Amino acid sequence: MELQQVRYVLAVAETLNFTRAAERCLVVQSALSHQISRLEQELGARLFERTSRRVRLTAAGEAFLPAARQCLEAAERAAAEVAAAVGEVRGRLAVGLIPTVTAVDIPAGLHAFRERHPQVRVSLRVGASDDLAEQVRQGALDVAFLGLPPALRLPGVTARELARGRLVAVVAPDHPLAARARVGLRELAAEQFVDLPAGTAGRAQTDLAFSAAGLVRDVAFEVTDAAYIPRLVGPGLAVAMLPAAYVPQLTGVAAVEVADAPTRVETVVWSRAGHTPATAAFLGLLGVPAEPTS
Incomplete structure (x- = not known):
């Protein structure tokens, strides 16, 4: 098994197209296909199902990918260590x-x-x-x-805390709360929220704070990208809670301090x-x- 063969397999697995994979690897398609066929013969199993309309991984191909990625990463790391x-x-x-x-x-x-x-x-x-x-x-x-929430520990990685900060409420400029200097979680619980999907670390810090206060809030909008949250807050569709240090970068929204706000740890x-x-x-x-x- 050669590293180049492994690279070709990963390229096809990521593009599901032999032509695009060959373009990515800067080789002609016939050479890429030949090397993958050689590897399949060596392994005694087909890694891809090929038809005139599509390419997809076989069960053997799915099993091959994790170790193949680790193999390439180890080779690249070894070369980088020698250079260093x-x-x-x-x-x-x-x-x-x-x-x-x-x-x-x-x-x-x-x-x-x-x-x-x-x-x-x-x-x-x-x-x-x-x-x-x-x-x-x-x-x-x-x-x-x-x-991350302060108590969250991530398995399988090494972590270092960089900073801690509190969340603030973010509302539309004409929202009744925009004129307030401070608000509490109980008042915010009456509002409709936009937040990250349930179960994510970014969502957990706010969910835990409301839960600890014995409150239930209505998350009417879920988005996968926090950068989109102000786009829904600005027109008054919902309110949100975002890191105080991040909010000054935003336009078209108002920030209000939260008396019992949750803490977020940048890590x-x-x-x-x-x-x-x-x-x-x-x-x-x-x-x-x-x-x-x-």
């Missing part, structure tokens, strides 16, 4: 972050990183804390910046296996110590 030993930072840097992160300046850090380490391939994924943490655990991401997580050289260099530029706090 001779004073070079190479390989990849895959960063995940939530839209509301404020404890570190990710764009500024990436700008400085690219200037110092132009040979590193950088990718950036924006998503929900739960999904990003799982991608770090699986090795798809090297590092991720999350927002950076990385693999239990440790930092890659690129990850260590990036965190160093951000001023993030390498030692975990949880």
Whole structure:
């Protein structure tokens, strides 16, 4: 089994198209198909079902993918470690972050990183804390910046707390609460909310606060991206609770302090296996110590 064959299989699995996979890998389709057929013969099982209309993974192909990804990641990590030993930072840097992160300046850090380490391939994924943490655990991401309830512990990753802050109520500018200096959870419970999906870490901090106060709120709108929440708050469709440090970036909404507001912890997580050289260099530029706090 050759690493290039593994790369070809992953490309087809991700595109479900041999032509697009060959374009991604910068080879002709016949060469890619030949190498995958050779690998299937070696493994004694077909990895893909091919018809004139579609390509899909077989059960054997599904079973092959996790170990194949780990194999490529290990090879890339080994090459990066060798480069670091001779004073070079190479390989990849895959960063995940939530839209509301404020404890570190990710764009500024990436700008400085690219200037110092132009040979590193950088990718950036924006998503929900739960999904990003799982991608770090699986090795798809090297590092991720999350927002979590204080008591939440994520399995399978190393974490460091970056900052703590309270949530504030965010309402439409003409909402009756907009003129208030402070509001309580009991008053907010009478409003319709927009929030992240139930069960997510971003949603949990607010749900736990209302539950602890013996209150039930109506989440009328669920969105998968926190950056879209102000789009529903501004016209008066709902109210929301967002990190106080993030709200000054928003326009068209009003923020109100919440007397019994929940706390959110901004956290950076990385693999239990440790930092890659690129990850260590990036965190160093951000001023993030390498030692975990949880």
